[in-house]
Amino acid sequence: MRHLLFAALVAAGPGCSLITVQQEPFPPLEIRSERPPPAPARVVLTASSITIGEKVQFATGSAEILPVSHGLLDEVAKVLTDNPQIELLQVEGHTDSTGTAALNRRLSQQRAESVMKYLASKGVTAGRMVAKGFGPDRAIADNATDDGREKNRRVEFNIVKQGPKKTVVRDE
Amino acid sequence: MNSSLAISLCAALCAAACGGTGLGADARADVTARMASAQSPIVACYHAGLKANRKLTGTMVVAFAAAPDTGQFTDIRITRDDLGDTGVRQCVIDAVGKLKLARPQATRLSISYPIHFAPNP
Numbered sequence: 464m465r466h467l468l469f470a471a472l473v474a475a476g477p478g479c480s481l482i483t484v485q486q487e488p489f490p491p492l493e494i495r496s497e498r499p500p501p502a503p504a505r506v507v508l509t510a511s512s513i514t515i516g517e518k519v520q521f522a523t524g525s526a527e528i529l530p531v532s533h534g535l536l537d538e539v540a541k542v543l544t545d546n547p548q549i550e551l552l553q554v555e556g557h558t559d560s561t562g563t564a565a566l567n568r569r570l571s572q573q574r575a576e577s578v579m580k581y582l583a584s585k586g587v588t589a590g591r592m593v594a595k596g597f598g599p600d601r602a603i604a605d606n607a608t609d610d611g612r613e614k615n616r617r618v619e620f621n622i623v624k625q626g627p628k629k630t631v632v633r634d635e
Numbered sequence: 636m637n638s639s640l641a642i643s644l645c646a647a648l649c650a651a652a653c654g655g656t657g658l659g660a661d662a663r664a665d666v667t668a669r670m671a672s673a674q675s676p677i678v679a680c681y682h683a684g685l686k687a688n689r690k691l692t693g694t695m696v697v698a699f700a701a702a703p704d705t706g707q708f709t710d711i712r713i714t715r716d717d718l719g720d721t722g723v724r725q726c727v728i729d730a731v732g733k734l735k736l737a738r739p740q741a742t743r744l745s746i747s748y749p750i751h752f753a754p755n756p
Contacts, residue, residue: 486658491694491749492670496682498689498754 506538513542513552513620519578526573528581536578539620540585551624552592554579559612560599572596578618593623662740666701669708669734670748676733680726681752684718692753693717695724697731701744706736718752 505516519536520529528536543549556571556578575594583589605611658666684691696715699708711728718724727750736744 486745486747487663489663489667489670489746489748491751492674492677494674494677494681494750494752495755496678496685496752499682499686501689 505535506542508542508546511622513539513622515539515618515620518616519574519618521574521577524570526570526577528577533581536581537585540582540587543582543587543591548626548628549622550591550626551622553621553623554582554592554594555601555619555621556594556596557601557603557615557617557619558599559615560602560606561612564598564600568596568598568600570596571598574618658744658746661738662701662736662744665706665736665738666744666746666748669736670731673730673734676730677727677750680723680730683726684720684723685754687722688720689754691718691720691723693751695727695750695752696747697727697750698745698747699731701736701740701746703741703743704739706739708732708734708736714747715749723752 503516507514507516515535517532517535520532521527522529543552554575556573556575558567558571560567572594573596575596579589579592579594582592599606599615602611602615603617604614606615681691694715694717695713697711698714699711701707702709708731711731713724713728716724
């Protein structure tokens with residue numbers, strides 16, 4: 464008897480971790496929530512253009528596309544590959560009026576080409592695209608305000624030529 | 636004293652010294668009520684997760700301890716996570732960490748609690 468009691472006391476110390484009492488499972492807490500409405504599409508194909516809901520971001524003063532815009536351009540590429548009836552797309556670069564017009568035209572041309580190259584790298588046939596830098600020539604907002612200049616710095620995708628809608632047939 | 640009595644005494648001593656890892660009915664009811672009280676913040680966690688992933692669904696099992704005397708929920712960890720969303724996971728840990736038993740026990744309780752997440756149909 465003394466031996467058993469001694470054994471119990473020994474087990475009650477460091478042996479505790481060896482003793483497991485199986486817990487009866489709790490009924491689950493049920494959590495329900497409404498699905499939020501789907502986010503509006505960032506890239507929309509219209510009759511004459513591909514409109515983007517975000518701006519293509521470039522490194523300051525450069526034609527380097529920032530990684531944050533890769534997803535957006537991937538969606539543009541998908542629209543193009545899904546819509547072979549778009550035969551020629553003009554990738555347009557636009558700037559605000561800050562700086563010289565010549566410099567801005569050159570930068571906007573380089574940025575348009577950079578976007579075109581990115582789309583080509585994602586499977587869009589290069590021959591379906593043309594890059595054009597307009598610099599500050601096609602302003603859509605007032606260059607006298609910060610907000611207006613921000614709106615003017617943009618990339619647009621305008622459809623120059625398209626054929627009848629074609630059905631894409633993919634191999635199984 | 637016969638041997639069966641000795642074994643019973645031995646088991647009782649062990650359980651008492653180990654803090655009694657089993658849960659009584661009162662403690663279970665208290666834990667269930669505390670978890671139910673966290674439903675709103677956990678719904679908010681889930682809703683935030685659904686904004687990023689509209690297909691988020693599944694079971695998460697939260698393991699924690701209720702501290703002796705205070706009843707504070709501590710040592711919270713996730714032992715199963717079908718959702719795989721680190722934001723929801725951390726949010727649930729934070730929500731559960733704010734709970735404590737209404738009727739604290741003298742001993743530390745170890746609890747494993749499942750939570751089912753599903754969007755409204």
